[in-house]
Amino acid sequence: MIDMADLPVQLPAAPASPAAARARFFNSGNAFNIKLPPVPAADFAAVLAAADAPDAPTGLFACDQSGAMGGTFPATTPLMLARYARIREGDALALALHATGLIAYVLRGAGAIAGPEGFAWGAGDVVLLPGDRPVTLRAATDTLLWIVTNEPMLALDGARPGPAAVAPVHYPAAEIERQLALLATTTTNPGTSGLALIFSSDTLEAGRNITPTLTLSLNTLPPGEAQPPHRHNSAAITLALRGEDCHSLVAGQRCPWTVGSTLVTPPGEPHSHHNGGGVGARFLIVQDGGLHYHARTMGFVFLGQQTG
Numbered sequence: 001m002i003d004m005a006d007l008p009v010q011l012p013a014a015p016a017s018p019a020a021a022r023a024r025f026f027n028s029g030n031a032f033n034i035k036l037p038p039v040p041a042a043d044f045a046a047v048l049a050a051a052d053a054p055d056a057p058t059g060l061f062a063c064d065q066s067g068a069m070g071g072t073f074p075a076t077t078p079l080m081l082a083r084y085a086r087i088r089e090g091d092a093l094a095l096a097l098h099a100t101g102l103i104a105y106v107l108r109g110a111g112a113i114a115g116p117e118g119f120a121w122g123a124g125d126v127v128l129l130p131g132d133r134p135v136t137l138r139a140a141t142d143t144l145l146w147i148v149t150n151e152p153m154l155a156l157d158g159a160r161p162g163p164a165a166v167a168p169v170h171y172p173a174a175e176i177e178r179q180l181a182l183l184a185t186t187t188t189n190p191g192t193s194g195l196a197l198i199f200s201s202d203t204l205e206a207g208r209n210i211t212p213t214l215t216l217s218l219n220t221l222p223p224g225e226a227q228p229p230h231r232h233n234s235a236a237i238t239l240a241l242r243g244e245d246c247h248s249l250v251a252g253q254r255c256p257w258t259v260g261s262t263l264v265t266p267p268g269e270p271h272s273h274h275n276g277g278g279v280g281a282r283f284l285i286v287q288d289g290g291l292h293y294h295a296r297t298m299g300f301v302f303l304g305q306q307t308g
Contacts, residue, residue: 005029035080039068039077039235041250045258051084052144052260057090060084060147063237063262075152077235079288080214082262083147088110097148099131101166101211104238105284106173107260109143117168124173126199126218126284128210132161144237146262148238148286150213166211169201182227195220203281207290215289221246221281223272229272229303234287236265241284244277257283270303 004027044063049165051061063082064074076082087093087109095102105127108259110122113129114136118201122179131149154161171262181198188195196219199210210216215234221227221243229249240246240257248255248263255263265271292298 002198003029011154028167030089032163039264041253041255041266041269042068042076042262042264043255043258044076044082044262048084048261051086053281058086058088058093058139060095061086062301065264066152071152075156076148076237076262077152077264077267077288079150079153079156079291080237080286081149081151082237082239082286085137085143085144085145086130087137087145089139089142089164092138094134094136096134097131097149098154098161098293099151099205100154100213101131101149102129102135103127103148103210103214103216103286105146107144108144109139109141111137111141111143112138113168114138119168119170121170122173124176126171126176126216128166128169128171128199130161130168132165136300144260146284148214149196150211150288153199153213153288154290165249167201167203171199175177180218180220185231200288207293209290209293211290213288213291213294215287215293217285217287219283219285221271221274221283223275223278223280224225226274227272229267229270230301231303232287232289232292232300233267233297234289234292236285236287237268238263238265239284241282242276242279243281243283244279246273246275246277246281247257248273257281268299 009027012020012023042065044231047063061084062074063076064294066075074081106121106123106125108123111145112118112120196217200208240259240261250265251269
């Protein structure tokens with residue numbers, strides 16, 4: 001007798017049509033033991049260096065580790081893709097990304113979004129753009145953007161973004177600073193996960209997300225302090241914005257920060273963030289949190305303390 005778990009995939013014995021021939025059968029012994037490559041706790045400093053090089057052309061530079069994850073399409077984590085976009089002064093970058101929405105942070109430069117709902121943007125701004133239509137970014141000065149989308153999520157399901165899944169939203173740097181100053185006047189309680197600004201919009205206010213499936217937060221960390229160890233089921237892509245002698249501990253591995261670089265926190269891994277320098281640290285984090293909130297699977301916990 002063969003163990004059920006050792007059975008290979010079973011095919012139909014006598015399919016009567018092409019549709020019947022496509023059927024495949026597994027069982028309760030071999031269907032739930034799929035071993036996928038883990039999500040690496042990556043650092044994309046080399047991609048940043050390539051995008052920021054003096055002679056880098058206008059274009060996109062992907063933080064792609066699909067090969068390490070056994071994927072067939074570009075991905076930074078299984079469901080998200082981060083890129084840098086370099087737009088040289090006077091150039092325009094036309095994008096037609098297969099995504100629900102496009103989250104961008106302006107690392108440097110200034111320019112404008114073309115079109116009827118266009119607006120000007122500058123350094124330190126956060127921008128959300130629809131992913132269901134082409135968009136053109138025009139640079140008034142040499143520009144470097146950080147862009148995150150859910151393209152891998154849609155590619156996995158063979159889906160197309162719905163019409164007007166998100167509307168354009170502009171979060172100017174001055175308004176972000178005003179919101180952070182407001183938070184600085186408040187207190188926290190033991191269940192508060194650090195001091196962070198969460199980005200949303202009028203249409204997604206109820207879910208507190210920036211797109212239906214992605215969350216965006218601007219986290220802060222005072223000098224000499226650390227965010228307590230914690231874990232969550234969402235993957236996280238982090239952009240280090242400011243800080244000296246900062247690092248993350250991910251599953252016991254020390255991951256130093258480089259300002260402007262992109263780091264990955266794998267889903268479910270214990271991690272903490274540490275600021276050993278003399279200035280306050282700031283870091284943007286995009287997570288596939290909206291998906292997990294909707295599925296009731298976020299599972300955020302401080303280590304040793306269940307918080308929901």
